Amino acid sequence: MKIKMEIIGFLGQNAKTGSKDGRTVMNFSVAHTVKFKNEKNEDQERTTWVNCQYWNDKAEKLLEYMKKGTLVCCEGIPSTRTYTNATGQIVASLDLNVKDLRIMSSKKDSEKQPENEAGQETEESFEIRPSDDL
Numbered sequence: 001m002k003i004k005m006e007i008i009g010f011l012g013q014n015a016k017t018g019s020k021d022g023r024t025v026m027n028f029s030v031a032h033t034v035k036f037k038n039e040k041n042e043d044q045e046r047t048t049w050v051n052c053q054y055w056n057d058k059a060e061k062l063l064e065y066m067k068k069g070t071l072v073c074c075e076g077i078p079s080t081r082t083y084t085n086a087t088g089q090i091v092a093s094l095d096l097n098v099k100d101l102r103i104m105s106s107k108k109d110s111e112k113q114p115e116n117e118a119g120q121e122t123e124e125s126f127e128i129r130p131s132d133d134l
Contacts, residue, residue, distance in 0.1 A: 002077075003077065003078060004075060004076070004077065004078075005075070005076065005078040005096060006073065006074070006075045007030055007032055007050050007073070007074050007096065008032065008071070008072070008073045008074075008104070009030040009031045009032035009033070009050070009071070009072065010030065010031050010070065010071055010072075011028055011029065011030060011031075011066060011067065011068055011069060011070045011072060012028075012029040012030070012031050012049065012068065013028070013029060013068050014028075014063075014067050014068050015027065015028035015062070015063055015066035015067075016028070017059050017060055017063060023055055023057075024056065024057050024059045024060060025053055025054065025055050025059065026053070026054040026056070026059035026060075026062065026063070027051070027052070027053055027054075028052050028054075028066055028072075029049050029050065029051050029052065030049070030050045030052055030072060030074060030096075031047050031048070031049055032047065032048050032050065033045050033046070033047045033048075034046050034047075034048075048094065049094070050074075050094050050095070050096050051093060051094070051095045051096070052074055052076075052095070052096045052098050053095070053096070053097055053098065054074075054098040054101055055097070055098075062101075062103075065103050065106070066103070067106060069106065070103060070104075070105070070106050071103075071104035071105050071106075072101065072102065072103055072104060073101075073102040073104055074096055074098045074101055074102075075098070075099060075100040075101075076096045076097045076098040076099045076100070077096070077097045077099070078094065078095065078096050078097075079094075079095045079096075079097070080092060080093065080094055080095070081093050
């Protein structure tokens with residue numbers, strides 16, 4: 001059985017690259033916020049953070065696009081882990097080994113989308129897959 005997960009959300013900080021065993025990895029966190037009403041009909045929101053790892057030699061070239069506030073769509077294989085944080089609490093973490101990455105727009109772009117000839121807003125995006133050449 002294969003489990004896949006897709007998450008669309010905003011980067012919580014600028015992505016960082018590193019190297020492990022001679023391979024390039026880009027690490028970043030994605031926030032996904034859900035808005036809802038509680039039992040008292042009050043507006044609430046819940047944010048889930050996903051720690052992402054993108055193992056790809058093209059990761060260095062993507063850093064200029066992977067800034068805090070950028071809207072991304074990531075698809076990959078999820079995993080969970082627990083650890084003890086600095087205050088001694090046991091914390092659960094949701095991680096994603098990203099296979100496909102789509103940069104939807106930067107935070108600046110999402111404030112004002114370009115308009116097409118019909119006066120409708122358009123959304124620019126591009127997708128990076130392991131087989132793509134940059």
